[in-house]
Amino acid sequence: MKRLIEIIRRDLRLALRQGSDSVMVVTFFVLTVILFPFGIGPEANILERVSPGVLWVTALLASMLSLDRLFQADYEDGSLELLALTPTALEILVIGKVAAHWLTTGLPLMIAAPVLAVLLHMNGDGFVALLVTMLLGTPTLSLIGAMGAALVLGARRGGVLLSLLVLPLYIPVLIFGVGAIDSAVQGLDYSAQLLLLGGILLAALPLAPLAAAAALRQALE
Amino acid sequence: MLGLSTPSGFIKVSKLVSPWLWTACVLLIGAGLYFALFVSPADYQQGQTVRIMYIHVPSAWLGMFGYSVMALASAAGLVWKNPLADLVAKASAPIGASFTFLCLATGSLWGKPMWGTWWAWDARLTSMLILLFLYFGYIALQNAFDDPGRGARAAAILALAGFVNVPVIKFSVDWWKTLHQPASLMKMSGPALHPSMLTPLLLMVSGFTCFFVAVLIVRVRTEILAAKIRALRLSEIHAAQGSGVAG
Numbered sequence: 487m488k489r490l491i492e493i494i495r496r497d498l499r500l501a502l503r504q505g506s507d508s509v510m511v512v513t514f515f516v517l518t519v520i521l522f523p524f525g526i527g528p529e530a531n532i533l534e535r536v537s538p539g540v541l542w543v544t545a546l547l548a549s550m551l552s553l554d555r556l557f558q559a560d561y562e563d564g565s566l567e568l569l570a571l572t573p574t575a576l577e578i579l580v581i582g583k584v585a586a587h588w589l590t591t592g593l594p595l596m597i598a599a600p601v602l603a604v605l606l607h608m609n610g611d612g613f614v615a616l617l618v619t620m621l622l623g624t625p626t627l628s629l630i631g632a633m634g635a636a637l638v639l640g641a642r643r644g645g646v647l648l649s650l651l652v653l654p655l656y657i658p659v660l661i662f663g664v665g666a667i668d669s670a671v672q673g674l675d676y677s678a679q680l681l682l683l684g685g686i687l688l689a690a691l692p693l694a695p696l697a698a699a700a701a702l703r704q705a706l707e
Numbered sequence: 708m709l710g711l712s713t714p715s716g717f718i719k720v721s722k723l724v725s726p727w728l729w730t731a732c733v734l735l736i737g738a739g740l741y742f743a744l745f746v747s748p749a750d751y752q753q754g755q756t757v758r759i760m761y762i763h764v765p766s767a768w769l770g771m772f773g774y775s776v777m778a779l780a781s782a783a784g785l786v787w788k789n790p791l792a793d794l795v796a797k798a799s800a801p802i803g804a805s806f807t808f809l810c811l812a813t814g815s816l817w818g819k820p821m822w823g824t825w826w827a828w829d830a831r832l833t834s835m836l837i838l839l840f841l842y843f844g845y846i847a848l849q850n851a852f853d854d855p856g857r858g859a860r861a862a863a864i865l866a867l868a869g870f871v872n873v874p875v876i877k878f879s880v881d882w883w884k885t886l887h888q889p890a891s892l893m894k895m896s897g898p899a900l901h902p903s904m905l906t907p908l909l910l911m912v913s914g915f916t917c918f919f920v921a922v923l924i925v926r927v928r929t930e931i932l933a934a935k936i937r938a939l940r941l942s943e944i945h946a947a948q949g950s951g952v953a954g
Contacts, residue, residue, distance in 0.1 A: 633868060637861045641851035650847055651865060654840040654872075657833075697864050700785070704860045 489574040493582030494589075501590045507552050508590040512598050515548040519602045530607040537606035538667035541616065542623075545595050546656055549627045552591050553652070554645045556583055556635040561705065570706055576699035584625075584632045584695070592624030608671070615670030619663040622683040629687075629694035630655045636701035658686055714791055714931045721924045728921040735914030742907035759817040761907055765915035766810035770838060771873050773803020773919065777845070778870040781863030791927070793859040796866065797849060798926035802919060804842035811835060834876040841869040 501507055522540050526532060560566040569579055599620055600613055608616070634652035638644040666679035743761040750757035776799045784792035814832065815825045826832065845862050852858035900908065 633864075637848060637865055638851065640857070641848070641861075642853075643851065647844075647847055647851050650840075651844040654837045654844060655868065657837055693868075697868050701861060701864050704857060704864075707857075 489572075490578050490582045490585075493569075493574075493579055494586050497583060497586030498589060501586065507555065508594045511548050511551050511591045512594045514551055515544055515595055515598055516602065518544040518547065519606070522606070534607045534609060534671075537603060537608040538612065538616070538664045538671070540606065541599055541602060541608075542619075542660055542663045542667075545599065545620065545624070546627060546653075546660060548595060549591050549624060550631060550649060550652060552587065553631040553635045554638070554648055556587055556632055557639055557702065557705075558635070558644070561639050566702070567706055570702065576702050577695045580632055580636070580695040580698040580702070584628045587632065588625050588628040592620075592628055595624060596620040611673060612667045612671040615667045615676055618680060619666045619683060622680065622687055623659045623663045626659050626683075626687045626690045627656060629690040633694045633698040633701065636698040636705065639702070639705040659683065662686070712789055712791055714794075714934075717791055718928060718931060721928055725921060725924055728917050728924070732914055732917035732921055735910050735917060739907050739910030739914050742910060747903050747907050753821060756817060756820050757904075759813055760904075761911045763810060763813040763817060764908060765912045766806045766813060767835070768912055769915055769919050770803055770807035770810050770835065771876060772916065773799050773806060774838060774842070774866075774870070774873055776923075777803060778866045778873075781866040784859065785863050785867075793856075793863070794927050794930045795923070796863060797859060798923055798930060799919075800842055800846050800849070802922055802926070804839060804846065806915075806919070807835060807839045807842060811839065831876060834872060838872055838876060841865075841872060845869070 519540060522536070523533060526536070557566060560569065570576060596617065599616055603613060603616055631648075631652055634648050634655075637651060638648050641647055662679045662682045666676040666683070669676035669679065739761065743758055747758075749755050777796045780792045780796035780799065783789055784796060811832070814835075818827065819825050845866055848865055849858045849862040852861065
């Protein structure tokens with residue numbers, strides 16, 4: 487546990503000192519969302535209708551932006567091998583990295599989302615659902631993404647390949663995230679979608695670090 | 708198991724099995740087509756278009772079967788570090804992807820006259836489309852490394868992660884009652900098809916499966932031979948370099 491916190495602190499410190507990563511992710515999120523009113527016109531009722539989908543799809547793409555840096559920098563300068571040599575299990579390392587990734591991308595996205603929802607004229611009933619689905623969904627994105635990032639270490643054209651691997655696996659999160667907000671906007675009960683999102687998160691929590699750690703071992707062989 | 712787990716053993720066994728498989732494949736698909744096109748009746752609602760089913764259902768089955776073979780072989784390759792398992796996984800990916808595409812294409816052709824649309828965002832259609840992209844991701848990841856062994860192992864992990872989609876496809880029609888009809892073949896209460904349609908369908912399914920296995924064998928054999936050629940070339944180069952240094 488102490489080692490886990492150490493890894494999270496190290497990654498957070500790196501992210502803070504090198505700056506820009508989370509700022510860039512949020513800027514991308516805001517800019518892409520702002521493109522939609524230009525693309526499909528500023529009518530409030532259309533924007534309101536598409537707002538859950540737009541927010542979720544762009545959040546998904548934004549959280550993918552910083553994924554290829556997750557292990558790549560450590561892999562290139564050799565610190566990943568040193569981390570692998572410590573008695574800490576690689577799975578713990580992955581969980582720490584995922585936690586740091588979520589704190590630097592998922593959390594800022596979650597904070598920015600309600601502001602953008604206002605810009606898209608989202609119905610007030612949807613805000614709680616938006617925040618809760620993001621809280622349950624974005625950690626899953628980071629977990630699945632970490633697996634993809636570990637798999638493409640050392641591959642040619644890793645960045646593009648990563649999106650090809652990870653996006654199909656993101657679709658369930660997208661479906662239930664948007665589904666919950668849609669139900670909430672219509673005043674319906676959305677606990678079923680939240681339970682499913684939570685279930686996906688609970689399944690990904692042990693499985694994705696296992697897969698990612700296996701992939702890291704392959705990369706370090 | 709019959710010495711099947713080594714590449715040379717595989718070549719030996721495959722030489723024995725292959726002709727029988729191809730014969731069975733031709734006979735089964737031939738008989739299946741005869742029953743499907745001439746003997747089986749047209750559907751009272753769907754008319755002649757129901758005959759698309761005899762291609763569509765076997766393709767869908769093989770799309771999922773191919774992924775299962777790939778995932779099982781990947782698991783075997785990861786656990787026992789068996790080179791043949793890696794080759795089987797690699798070889799089944801393009802075949803499975805082709806059948807998944809065939810399933811989507813025939814489904815689209817069938818959907819136009821029946822549902823009035825080429826495509827619907829129905830649970831089973833969508834999950835089948837995801838399966839196709841999982842195949843693409845697998846193939847792309849496999850080819851992305853300079854070291855083929857590393858590509859095979861990375862892709863194997865991805866295949867296992869994507870395997871969660873296969874049961875979702877199978878049960879999607881039961882969980883979400885959308886446009887696609889529910890399961891009619893593999894049900895607890897027995898198949899819901901009339902024997903006149905069930906016979907050609909089962910013939911086609913088994914014929915397609917024989918075809919899949921036969922093509923899989925061809926592909927694996929080619930991979931083994933290609934690896935052998937690569938090794939021979941490398942040793943030739945090494946020999947030439949060795950003599951160059953000595954001389």
